[in-house]
Amino acid sequence: MYLELNQVKKSFGSGENKTEVLKGISCGIKKGDICVLLGPSGSGKSTLLNIIGGIENIDSGSIRIGDEQMESMNEKQLAQYRRKHLGYVFQAYNLIPNLTVKENIEVGAYLSKNPLELDGLLKTLGLWEHKDKIPNQLSGGQQQRTAIGRALIKNPDILLCDEPTGALDYQTSKEILQLIEDVNQKFGNTVILVTHNDAIQGMADQVIKLRDGQIRKCIYNDKKQAVAELEW
Numbered sequence: 001m002y003l004e005l006n007q008v009k010k011s012f013g014s015g016e017n018k019t020e021v022l023k024g025i026s027c028g029i030k031k032g033d034i035c036v037l038l039g040p041s042g043s044g045k046s047t048l049l050n051i052i053g054g055i056e057n058i059d060s061g062s063i064r065i066g067d068e069q070m071e072s073m074n075e076k077q078l079a080q081y082r083r084k085h086l087g088y089v090f091q092a093y094n095l096i097p098n099l100t101v102k103e104n105i106e107v108g109a110y111l112s113k114n115p116l117e118l119d120g121l122l123k124t125l126g127l128w129e130h131k132d133k134i135p136n137q138l139s140g141g142q143q144q145r146t147a148i149g150r151a152l153i154k155n156p157d158i159l160l161c162d163e164p165t166g167a168l169d170y171q172t173s174k175e176i177l178q179l180i181e182d183v184n185q186k187f188g189n190t191v192i193l194v195t196h197n198d199a200i201q202g203m204a205d206q207v208i209k210l211r212d213g214q215i216r217k218c219i220y221n222d223k224k225q226a227v228a229e230l231e232w
C-alpha cells in the first residue's frame with residue numbers, strides 16, 4: 001500500500017464538548033488508484049481528507065505515505081510533505097479573483113521541482129481558449145477545471161478532491177469526473193475523492209464508506225465503470 005492509515009483517531013473540542021470524529025480508521029490505498037470516500041454528512045469524510053492532506057493533526061494512530069511516517073513530522077516537514085506530495089481541490093474553487101486562468105494555475109507550480117508543462121495542461125483541461133480570462137468570466141465547470149489545474153500542475157502523487165462536483169450540474173459534474181479519470185490515467189496520480197453522490201463510486205478502484213467516524217465498508221471494485229457510464 002502506498003498510503004496506510006492505522007487506528008487513526010481524531011476528536012474536536014474538550015471536556016464535555018469533546019466529540020470523537022474519527023474513531024480508529026485503518027485502511028490502505030494503492031498508488032495510482034482512485035479511491036472514493038462516501039458517507040453521510042458529519043461522518044468524518046472531510047476530516048479524514050484534511051488529515052491525509054496534512055492540514056489536521058491526529059490524536060493517535062499512524063499514517064504512512066510511501067516510506068514516510070506523517071505523525072512524526074514537525075510543521076516544517078509537514079509543509080514539505082504537502083508541497084511534495086499533495087494537490088487539493090475544494091468544492092468552493094478558491095481561485096484568486098484578479099488572476100487569469102493561466103496565472104491561477106501557475107500559482108500551483110510554485111516551488112515544485114517537476115511541474116507539468118503549462119500549455120499542455122491547459123489543453124488537457126479544456127481551458128486553452130479561456131486561459132486569459134479571470135474567474136468571474138468563467139462558468140462553474142471552467143472554474144473547477146482551473147482549480148484542478150492548479151492542484152495538478154505540480155504533478156502531485158496524491159490528488160485530494162473534496163466534493164469537487166458538489167456545486168455543479170449533472171453534465172458539468174460528469175465533465176469534471178471525466179477530467180479526473182483522464183488525468184489519473186495520464187499522470188498516474190493517486191486520487192482520493194470525497195462525495196455524497198453514491199453513483200460516483202462506480203468510477204473508483206476502491207470505495208471506503210464511513211459512518212459515525214468508522215469505516216463501515218471498504219470495497220475493491222472489480223467492475224469499475226468508465227465515467228461516461230455513470231448516471232444519477
Ligand SMILES: Nc1ncnc2c1ncn2[C@@H]1O[C@H](COP(=O)(O)OP(=O)(O)OP(=O)(O)O)[C@@H](O)[C@H]1O
Binds near residue numbers: 044045046
Ligand atoms: N474544526 C472543527 N471543530 C469542531 N468540530 C469539527 C471541526 N471540523 C469538523 N468538526 C465536526 O466533525 C464532524 C465530522 O465533520 P466532517 O466535515 O469531517 O464530516 P463530513 O463527513 O465531511 O460531512 P459533510 O459531508 O457534511 O461535509 C462533524 O460533526 C463536524 O461538526
